[in-house]
Amino acid sequence: APVVAVVGRPNVGKSTLVNRIIGRRQAVVEDVPGVTRDRVAYDALWTGRRFTIVDTGGWEPDARDRAAAIAAQAEAAVATADAVLFVVDARVGATDVDEAAVKMLRRSAKPVLLVANKVDNAAQEIESMSLWSLGLGQPYPVSALHGRGSGDLLDAVLEALPVPAPAEAPRPRGPRRVALVGRPNVGKSSLLNRLSQEDRAVVDAVAGTTVDPVDSLAQIGGETWQLVDTAGLRKRVGQASGTEYFASLRTKAAIDAAEVAIVLLDASEPISEQDQRILSMVTESGRALVLAFNKWDLVDEDRRYFLEREVERELRRIPWALRVNVSAKTGRAVERLAPALHQALANWEKRVPTGQFNQWLTALVQATPHPIRGGRAPKVLFATQAGTSPPRFVLFSTGPLDAGYVRFVERKLREEFDFEGTPVEVTVRPRK
Ligand code: GDP
Numbered sequence: 087a088p089v090v091a092v093v094g095r096p097n098v099g100k101s102t103l104v105n106r107i108i109g110r111r112q113a114v115v116e117d118v119p120g121v122t123r124d125r126v127a128y129d130a131l132w133t134g135r136r137f138t139i140v141d142t143g144g145w146e147p148d149a150r151d152r153a154a155a156i157a158a159q160a161e162a163a164v165a166t167a168d169a170v171l172f173v174v175d176a177r178v179g180a181t182d183v184d185e186a187a188v189k190m191l192r193r194s195a196k197p198v199l200l201v202a203n204k205v206d207n208a209a210q211e212i213e214s215m216s217l218w219s220l221g222l223g224q225p226y227p228v229s230a231l232h233g234r235g236s237g238d239l240l241d242a243v244l245e246a247l248p249v250p251a252p253a254e255a256p257r258p259r260g261p262r263r264v265a266l267v268g269r270p271n272v273g274k275s276s277l278l279n280r281l282s283q284e285d286r287a288v289v290d291a292v293a294g295t296t297v298d299p300v301d302s303l304a305q306i307g308g309e310t311w312q313l314v315d316t317a318g319l320r321k322r323v324g325q326a327s328g329t330e331y332f333a334s335l336r337t338k339a340a341i342d343a344a345e346v347a348i349v350l351l352d353a354s355e356p357i358s359e360q361d362q363r364i365l366s367m368v369t370e371s372g373r374a375l376v377l378a379f380n381k382w383d384l385v386d387e388d389r390r391y392f393l394e395r396e397v398e399r400e401l402r403r404i405p406w407a408l409r410v411n412v413s414a415k416t417g418r419a420v421e422r423l424a425p426a427l428h429q430a431l432a433n434w435e436k437r438v439p440t441g442q443f444n445q446w447l448t449a450l451v452q453a454t455p456h457p458i459r460g461g462r463a464p465k466v467l468f469a470t471q472a473g474t475s476p477p478r479f480v481l482f483s484t485g486p487l488d489a490g491y492v493r494f495v496e497r498k499l500r501e502e503f504d505f506e507g508t509p510v511e512v513t514v515r516p517r518k
Contacts, residue, residue, distance in 0.1 A: 087129070088247045089166060091140045094173035095183055098204040099194060103135050103230035104141040107240065132240040134305065166195040169246045171239075172222065176202035176214035179285065188220050189411060197246035198446065201239060202227045211235075212517050215468065215482060223469055228337045261303065261312040264338040265373070266319070268350030269360040270333070273380040275319045276414035277350065281306055282313070299418060308347050308422025315340040334363070345372035345475070346430050346507075352395060353379035353411065365404065369509045372476040374430035377508065378423060379399075383413040406500060408507040420437040430507025435474050438503050443479075444468050450498055456491050466495075466518070478511040486516045 090099045102485045110130045130139045130377055157424045164170055172191055174184055191198045202214035204229035217225040224241060228235035268274050281304035300317040315336065341347050351361055368375050379385075385393065401407065410425045412419045451466045462487035472478045481487070481495065499505070 087136045090168035098175040099230045169197045173201045184239045257490040261310045263344045265344035265347040271352045272352045273414045354384040374434035376426045382411045434508040
């Protein structure tokens with residue numbers, strides 16, 4: 087198993103952190119320097135992956151030259167570990183002793199995560215971000231004692247570790263899960279019939295998965311996709327039995343179960359309230375989105391002209407949605423759904439490296455600062471991508487930001503890093 091070493095000055099909370107990570111209930115740590123005696127390795131498990139965590143906390147540096155001693159400790163950890171957690175007491179901030187170790191850590195090729203410990207609340211979390219100045223990248227604020235932030239830290243640890251050996255690797259994924267949704271009569275059943283495969287047993291074997299009987303497998307662009315909850319469409323029972331309310335619950339459930347939604351629209355008819363509601367369901371549930379304008383065989387020059395105006399007006403909330411014009415009847419362009427689905431999914435899962443992101447953001451907010459409010463302009467200090475699927479970003483700022491400014495940042499963010507086909511969430515954490 088890969089090895090993670092925990093290093094840092096005495097009393098920053100290394101052993102408490104190790105206890106937290108290995109899930110030991112009782113803390114063996116007292117608030118006294120040097121209380122833990124040995125360098126010990128423990129087995130740890132997080133979201134199905136094993137690693138070994140080494141606590142160097144017992145090691146008490148020579149009081150005469152602490153800085154050099156801590157640096158040596160870090161050096162030893164780097165030499166033996168696959169990743170290093172460098173723990174700093176966020177309430178104290180970075181000390182000279184920390185800086186000496188950091189110098190050494192920055193030269194190493196091993197991944198180093200900066201842990202800002204003893205962060206018990208949101209205010210301290212924002213304070214802890216000053217540790218960016220150490221040059222180890224994003225600080226991970228945690229409270230080893232109470233558990234705050236430790237999940238995010240562990241996620242980052244796993245990401246930093248070398249890719250697991252084949253035996254340990256997750257089994258190849260099955261087909262991607264797609265919701266095929268739209269209001270009645272847009273052509274969902276027709277499209278499903280064109281795409282779906284009858285011989286489920288064969289396809290199940292090929293894909294190496296068992297597909298829920300309410301789902302369908304479909305071939306698009308020479309690949310197999312899992313269309314979730316299409317039982318009603320296959321049997322053509324949905325319409326007769328379903329009130330609109332029931333149908334909308336079903337649509338919502340299908341979207342939630344999917345990774346990406348194809349929202350089918352009828353290109354020969356105006357975009358309706360009901361279409362809008364379904365589109366909102368997709369963006370609200372944070373799924374990737376592909377728009378398919380069906381019945382394109384019915385679209386003539388005139389209709390096309392009006393449709394484009396309509397799209398501009400009615401779909402301006404989602405200018406990032408990918409669009410394919412198809413005909414379930416003739417088969418026109420249905421294969422083009424595949425590259426659109428892939429692009430939407432790739433962007434949905436995209437991660438922008440924190441360094442690159444902040445570099446870009448700094449330039450952006452310098453070029454276009456926030457307008458002045460009450461005599462002062464709130465400043466964006468830095469940002470981080472908090473997650474994917476969909477991409478979620480957090481902006482840390484000196485004060486609340488105008489909604490319009492946040493939208494501006496999101497628009498620029500989309501231009502710069504390409505998030506076509508996916509909703510993006512941008513939240514602001516103003517300093518109190
Ligand atoms: P659902 O309610 O969304 O499943 O829609 P259906 O698949 O039942 O289709 C509704 C009606 O539209 C049927 O009469 C279909 O024959 C017709 N239809 C579906 N797709 C197309 C298309 O691409 N072109 C044309 N001209 N008609 C279509």
